[in-house]
Amino acid sequence: MTQTNHIGKAPNRVDGPLKVAGTAHYSGEFNVPHLAYGYVVSSPIAKGKVVAIHADEVRALPGVLEVFSHENVPYLAWFDKSYKDQIAPGGSPFRPLHSPDITFNQQPVALVVADTFELARYAAALLRIDYEQEDHETNLETKRTEGYAPGGGKTGFQAPPPPRGNPDKALKNATHSIEAEYAHGAQHHNPMELFTTTVEWRGDGKITAYDKTQGVYNVKNYLMGVFGLGKDEVRVVNQFMGGGFGAGLRPQYSVFMAVLATLELKRSVRVTLTRQQMFSIGHRPNTLQLLKMGTNPDGTLASLQHHALHETSQFEDYTENIVNWSGMLYQCENVKLGYQLAKLDIYSPQDMRAPGAASGNVGLEVAMDEMAYAAGLDPLEFRLRNYADRDQNVDKPFSSKKLRECYKQAAAKFGWETRTQKPRSMRANGKLRGMGMGGGVWDATQTKSAAKALISADGKLTVRSATGENGTGTYTIMTQIAAETLGLPLEAVTFELGDTDQPEAPIQGGSWTAASVGTAVKNACDALGEKILKLAQKPADSPLKDAKYDEVEFVNGQLRLRLDHDQAVVLRDVLQASGETQLEADSSALPNMLKQQGYSMHSHNVAFAEVEVDEDLGTIKVTRVVSAVAAGRILNQKTARSQVLGSVVWGLGMALMEETVMDHKFGRYVNHNFAEYHIPVNADIPHIDVIFVHEDDDIVNPLGVKGIGEVGMLGVTAAIANAVFHATGKRVRDLPIMLDKLL
Amino acid sequence: MYPFTYSRATDVADAVRDKAGHDGSAYVGGGTNLIDLMKMNVEQPAHLVNVAKLPLAKIEDLPNGGLRLGATATNSDTAWNEQVKARYPLLNQAILAGASPQLRNAATNGGNLMQRTRCYYFYDLATPCNKREPGSGCSAIGGFNRIHAILGASEACIATHPSDMCVALAALAPTVRVSGPQGERSIAFEDFHRLPGDHPEFDNTLAEGELITSLDLPEKGFAKHFAYLKLRDRHSYAFALVSVAVGLEMDGDTITDARLALGGVAHKPWRDHSAEALLKGQHATAETFGRVAAHVVANAVGQGSNDFKIELARRAIVRALKQAAEGKQEAGDVYLGGQ
Incomplete structure (x- = not known):
């Protein structure tokens, strides 16, 4: 039995005790x-x-x-x-x-x-x-006709792909079609x-x-x-x-x-x-979206057109990927995507959890719901009929994509089959009940990272990389990776981060930390492992004498042959016999471009939401959410689940209450405090089920992880908006859906 | 925040004396609103007299059958007081609908009456506000006014009073006992807060230096037929867009006495006597409730972003009257929208 298999388990946060004891020092606490x-x-x-x-x-x-x-x-x-x-x-x-x-x-x-x-x-x-x-001018409405396509974008920005097929003709000839505009105001990250x-x-x-x-x-x-x-x-x-959330x-x-x-x-x-000043450091931009869709007689998409316009400052072209996802989430031969910015007298927007995707996803997934209704199809069935097995934006297969399995498991858990299609057809507790769904897609990215691993003669391992911990669980998952790689208990491993005296890691964002830093940590530990193997092979009678590194494994404090577990040495004995007080190894990790170039690499999810609406008063209560995420291998079931729970809460906030209101007379945000910028509180948050659908994927990175910080937010907002429509028959297209919009 | 001096009063006379002896001074109870306002420089008292430890925290029976709520009793202790729960459950519900447990644990009853509006512009020194700086103008008129008044507003100010507790009090009609340099007096709750008129800088009718010492509830508590309905932009920890406090006395399905007050709609908790008169002697029917609700909002005026409140208030009144008439409400119930 192995006690040092840590990956995929659900250990507690290794930094938890520091946090609850108040000994984790934040930047304002260095006196x-x-x-x-x-x-x-x-x-x-x-x-x-x-x-x-x-x-x-x-x-x-x-x-x-x-x-x-x-x-x-x-x-x-x-x-x-x-x-x-x-x-x-x-x-x-x-x-x-x-x-x-x-x-x-x-x-x-x-x-x-x-x-x-x-x-x-x-x-x-x-x-x-x-x-x-x-x-001054701070009103995006005045710039509807003054949008422009940004020249260069920031790192990670991709201009929408050129149109494919003949989207306008296909729309004209479609059996059913819809056209609708969606909007949401500015939102601020507001970390505590x-x-x-x-x-x-x-x-x-x-x-x-x-x-x-x-x-x-x-x-x-x-x-x-x-x-x-x-x-x-x-x-x-x-x-x-x-x-952090991107702020x-x-x-x-x-x-x-x-x-x-x-x-x-x-x-x-x-x-x-x-x-108040936290409302002057960047935000999710006020965005307007126009969606056009049409279907063929068999319920497949004939045409999909998605155009977005959002605000930026006078001095920077802040960009995010809003519409591109619409070209890859569903199969469609005729697609046109457009993306424009408009300059206003505001500060530059800034990446905020699932930047671009969270915005574009609301447009796409509410439009999909509208299209399903127009075509007379169940919204889940409609999505299944348009399932994309290839990423048509780049014409490549996905490295892995278990979205279909997400649909299946989440729908079963949620009880989607109990839903009746007709709006206003379900009631419970004297309220209108609604059920809605939405799904999403996010990048699985790996970027260059470095790490250093050191082991002392008593078998204590320290690993360092200058990444971040904004509450996501970085300390814990890196400790798990390092401990498993060298066959140690979690207690024998210390992971250190967040210091420029450590090897360089990228900014902690884009859901890439697990893949990027995790791989660097694994590589550094493997580099250290190779040194340990050499030491183990020094004695003439070493049972590992001619073994290559890939023929051995570190398990339970031992180094042994993979194929003959009796041929083993105790790690601590090797280190102590070496006479060295400490061994160290540096390594870095880069994505394997050669392996990856033939694939599109993404995580996917789906969310199902149930709401109850008081018809007289317009109040909305989200009563259940089921979220299923396919994001490769999950390193830590507990911290991953927590991230998805947080994402669902974010999606709920975006759907029902979050909005920074600009008074255009002053060009100033007026609700710039926690009393009036509403984020969900416990009373707003329902029971949330999180399902992880495992994907084997050795293309994205050696660990097979895709990252989950952002994908879990997608679909949720649209699922709630669609559930509100299902409950009430009212389609609200400007977020947040506050009670006055249902009166 | 501006520098200030601070003292802790030992008794009411000491507090009144201390305040009178310091120009630009203020009483502070739980400080849950005043300290925020000081941090924003909206309030700049030169001296604070802490009255939170005055011996005014008791909740006790009055000889006339009423109940005295001490001014320094916390909102939490008041809400969960057995007498309040049994005899004035409307007050219990209203208090619990406001703020958060942490705030209610610190906030005092006297302070609850003294809290100031949550108007965005009142809090932001970068924008004009007649309440904060008389004569500078009202930014909310023509601005973003989702949380603003639809009843009793003036051209100088459309702010609302933010309290939930005070809406229930408006329905229950206690007297407010105060002590000041000129001695003691009682103010009918209804006369305590004022409409903005030309002087929105004054929230209430307290004279300079006066301190609230208690709220004396009359015997009648409407404990069988009552409702506090609060509608807001999230299910907890948000100020009311519209709230409704109802107390009824019923004989069969006939309403023999009625109280009706609204929150979130005016510069003061909005009690409507004419609506109460319309209810008296009537059967508790949807038709009656609809007629009364329409009457309450007949003169309501929207300001743009709060236009919806007129219809929302109308519907909320109907709902609250229905809930009160059904008599199924209990102390501790707080409406959470869907459930």
Whole structure:
């Protein structure tokens, strides 16, 4: 029996005890000596100029150290490229405190630094700033005809594929057709933890930035570029994160501000944003979508057309993949996809959980429901008739795709067969009952990552990689991979992350961490394993004498022949006999392009939702959700399930309540606080069943994992919207579906 | 947040004296609203008098058969008080429909009456607001006003009072006992909060320096036929779009006495006496309820994003009256939309 098979089990979070004991340190909890505090002052206007900053009035307060603004910022990097981070979109990145020009509401215009946080906050309130206001435009509706196709996009952006077949003709000749527009407003990530940076001044121009970020190297490279710091002069650390959801993918202005103040004052400085300022750091963009669909007599799709327009800032072409998924989720010969941006006087949007896909999926999956009804088909049956076995966007087979099995298992668990097709045909508890479904697709990506593994003579393994842990379970799954690779119990393994003194890993996003860092961790442990094997083979009587690495395995603290388990040595004996106090190995991992080039690699899911609607009052209660996910191999059943549970809650929020409301008169978000920007609370969240459909896939990466941080959100929003239609007969096409839309 | 001094009062006289001795001072109870407003610089008191520890936390019988709710009793202790549950379950339901357990554990009864509007613009110093800065203008008129008033608003202000507890109180009609530099007095609950008129900066009719010491409920508690219906944008921890408090006395299916108050629709908890008069002597039928509901909203005015509230209020009144007449409500019940 093997006790060191950890992958696929459900161990508790290895960092759980630290979190509940309060000993997991977040970026605002590094209380370095002689710390000063910075408070950001934000613009109350959306467009114009700062005419005067009466900083001297505030500098005169005892304990106020400095007021930084465009008036006194030192010479910083000049070219845009110095400000571009790993996923900066096209255009010119925002430079905090660079000029008097205001280009969005809540733009940071000054940083007040003082001996205490309370004093900095007070001084910031007193700081008088004169503005010259100009007319702004923040309403996407005014830009309907001014959309443009972005030139270059950010890393990961793919322009929609060219049209295939003859979509317009096919639509015209279709047996049934629909055309509808879908919309949702801006949404903000709103992780519980505020963006905070504590910068420690280490003397001699050297700093350590404890920064809330999903990518410590991304921040380090940004700081080096902007402030002209050398590699050895800046270290960035972030070992824990109170939620990211994409808000921490790009360096935020909090880290710029804290580093600026630290370098100028030669003193450690902390900057923490307010909840209101958390609405000035990027968002899921306000998006309009037009869907056209037509079917053939047999219920197959004759034509599918999907066009999206969303907002971006005046200075960057923020891009996301909204419509491309519509060309691959269903089989259709005649497809036209369009994607445009429109510039407004707002801050650049930013990737937010399942960026693009979450938006496009609502359009596609609600339209699929509308199409199913128009064609007189059950929505699940309609999807099965249009099941795609190949990715028609790139004309390649999927490396694996068990969406059909997801449909089957989730529908059975949900009891889809009890549903009657006609809207308003089901009732329960004096309410209208509705059942809806939606499915989705997300990328299975691997990006370059590195890791280091060290083992001590007593068999304790430490593995390091500068990835992130934003609550997803990174510590735990990497510990599982490392422990299983070298046949150790979980307790013998420590995984360390989030420090630029560690080998480089990519930003933690795109659902690629498990695949990318996981493979690097496995490779580093294998590299270490090869060294251990060599040591084991040193004694003349070694039972592993001529074995190659792929002929041995590490299990239960032993190294043994795969085909003859009696030929074994105890790992700790080998290490102790070697006389070495520690062995180490570095490795990195890249995707196997050769193996992958013939395939389209994606994760899939489906969600079924049940709602009850009070017809008189318009109130909606989601009573059940079943979500099935096919994402390769699941490394940890427990943390994976938690991610999907969270995703379902996100989908529910997007369907029923999340929206950042812009008052166009001021060009300012007005509900920028947790009281009025509603995210689901316990009372909103129903029983959720999560099903993982296993896929064997050795093409995506050696671990066979696809990542699950985002795919679980897809389908949910549409399933709820479709359930509301089924319950009420009312098709709400602008999210969120709040009670007034059902009155 | 602006700097302030702080003291903890030992008794009511001490509190009143302390406040009178400090310009720009404020009483603070649980602080669940005032401290937020101070952090946003909306409130800038120079001195805080903490009254949370005053000996006013008792809930006790009154000689006239009523119940006295001490001003510093927490909302939680009030909601779960056995007397309140048995005799004023409407109050129990309304309190439990508001905020979160954590907030209710800290918030006091006096403070609940004193909480200020949740108008987005009132909270945001970057936008004009007559309530915050008289004469600066109302941003909510012509702006985003989903949570704003449809009844009793003025050209100066369309803010709403955010309390749930106060809606039940409006129906139950206690007197508010206060102490101030001029001595003690009682204010009918209905006269405590005010409509905005030309002076939205005043939420209530307290004189300078006055402190709430108790809420004295009359004997009549409508414990058999009552309902508190709260409609909001999520099922908990959200302010009411519309809420309805109903108390009925019934003889068979005839309504012999009625109370009806609305929340989320006006600058004060909105009690409608004429609607109550329309209910009295009537049979508890859908037709009666519909007629009364239409009467309540007959003069309602929408502001754009809150137009739906007129129809929502109408329907909510019908529902709440029906629930109250059926008499199946119990203390502890909170409406969660679908279930």
